[in-house]
Amino acid sequence: MDTRRLVGPLVALMVTFALLVAPVDDGAATASPRARPALLSSGSVRWGGAVWRAVAAQPSGYGTVTVTVSRESGTAWHRQGQVRLNSAGTLPQSGDLGARGDALYAAGLTGVTTPDFVLVTEDLGSEPWFSVISASRGPWHLVPVDFGYGRLTGVPAAVKVDGHLLRVEVGGGVDSNTPTAVDWYRFGDGAFSITNPPGRTPPCDSNELPSVPLPDGQGSEAPSGYDCLDGWALSTGTYQMSPYLDLANWQGSSGWQDIAQYVGPDLNLDDAPMWYGIPLGLLQGLGKAVGATVAPDVAAASVLSRFQGATVAGYDDLSVVVDSGVLRQNNRDWLAVATSLGVGVNVEVFGWNGTSWSRTGTVNIGYFGQLEDAPEGGGLVPEALTGLSAPDFALNGIGADTHWFAVISDIGGRWRGVPFDWVGKPTVAVSGGNVQGSLVEGELDACGCASGPESSIWYRYSQARREFVPTDPPGLPAPCSAAAAHQTVTVADITFDRVACVDGWAIGAGTETSHLKVVVLMEQQGTTWQAVNLADAPVLGRRLLSRLTAEYLVPPDVLDEIVTGLGVTAG
16 A cells, blocks of 8 residues: 655645634734734725725734734724734834835735735745735635635735736745746635736747757757646647656746656656646646646645634644545545544545545544644554455544544445444444554553553454454464463462453453462463453352453453353353
8 A cells, every 4th residue: 555645845834824814802912022023014005085004913023913904084093804814924024113015015906995905924934925815705804815736825925916916926946946937816706816917818839838858959849739828838749759748837028938847658747836836727727638637646735725724613723634645545546634623523535536536425533532633644544454445544533541543444335434342332433543454452441541440452344244343462362271371360379270262351260279269350461461350259150250351341242252261151
């Protein structure tokens, strides 16, 4: 099973800079005692017969930015709205409050009677990001931009306003020698979408598009297939017996400029085009016209972008979205995304059909806890536990003193949480989750508290029962004998006359040197047994053995087999 995690730099930047709109209480920003607050003002702007002003405040000098829009009435300013940007960047430092036309300014982009405001921030590398604040929907809000992987309210690019258009300059990477692309955006249907550059329509023919240089200075070869849309062109041809793709960007008087070229046995676009903000739909359309496909890893980023704003009420800093990464199994690519609901988790599973991702199922798992969200992953992990054609996804969560675990699989043609035979009752979310091969270890804690007592039990998937059932621990079994049982008890000298062992559990019945009848419950640890409970047994019966094992949550089916093995019939 090939697993490829989605850790592209732009994905990380998108998630880090997820700009969320939220109401903000009245009152001035309070400065951090350790950092001087950053303040920016658009200055007074006359617009639509009124005077407006926007002020951006970053109380700590880093992190959350609050933008307040006010209108002048008489001699006072009256607040009209506020938005909050949960930003990983900083406001350009200007010292005292003052107008900074390059960092916060008014523009007429959405066509409403109130001004729009463009805010520019800087990331840790002093690279620009921008956001547009508008009242185009009534209340003041951040306007999304259809950029790269999805609709962003914080865009990692430089911006200039040209009439009603946004001119966005996007670099191709951290190397200053990498080409720069220019995208143009127009407002419509509540968002900014990429559009044709102003001026004459870019010519789209083989004579105008970039040609591919031939080896050894033998000239160049014009493309054999091409398509153009919204200032971008994708062309194809043959280079040294291999197909190639050429991605070009229209830059006005400079004409078409080469941005990226791909040569290989198949026409599969990698994630480089996404560095230039090309919306996925546009890239897929260009690719379809010339017989090229967008790699599923690239397209998966557009799926993830739909989840970037998910939040849990009251937990603003809680990371609640995790993904499995793209994996390939049985000639198909898969992706799963889990979203915390505060109490419970929704898991959406997507399959790749060759050109796009489609949702194949949604599963709700109920448990009390938080998704694991470590940078190296772990909240949602592909596994091979059921042996079915589709992958299994292991969900990991953290409670106050419990590690929660669940398995999502396509069982009988429908994605669902796979139950565990948990103490005789089918249970989807269980404690534990150590996976070894196709086995899963459950952690049993009868009191549900940190102090225990705890024990473990191993599970395997049963095709017949469509659930995980108890099984022997991985590795060699512990010997099921009176001699092995005798070695487990150090507090008494017991001669065992009966021992029965099932799925990592054992019960031995015997006699102490004082002729007292006793029973001992044992749990397998590696290849030996460990005594976990001992009781007097003047009469060896079913009820006595149930009390002996109840505190350790030994499954009833396991106990039944042990009882049969001991020859106990009643009592």
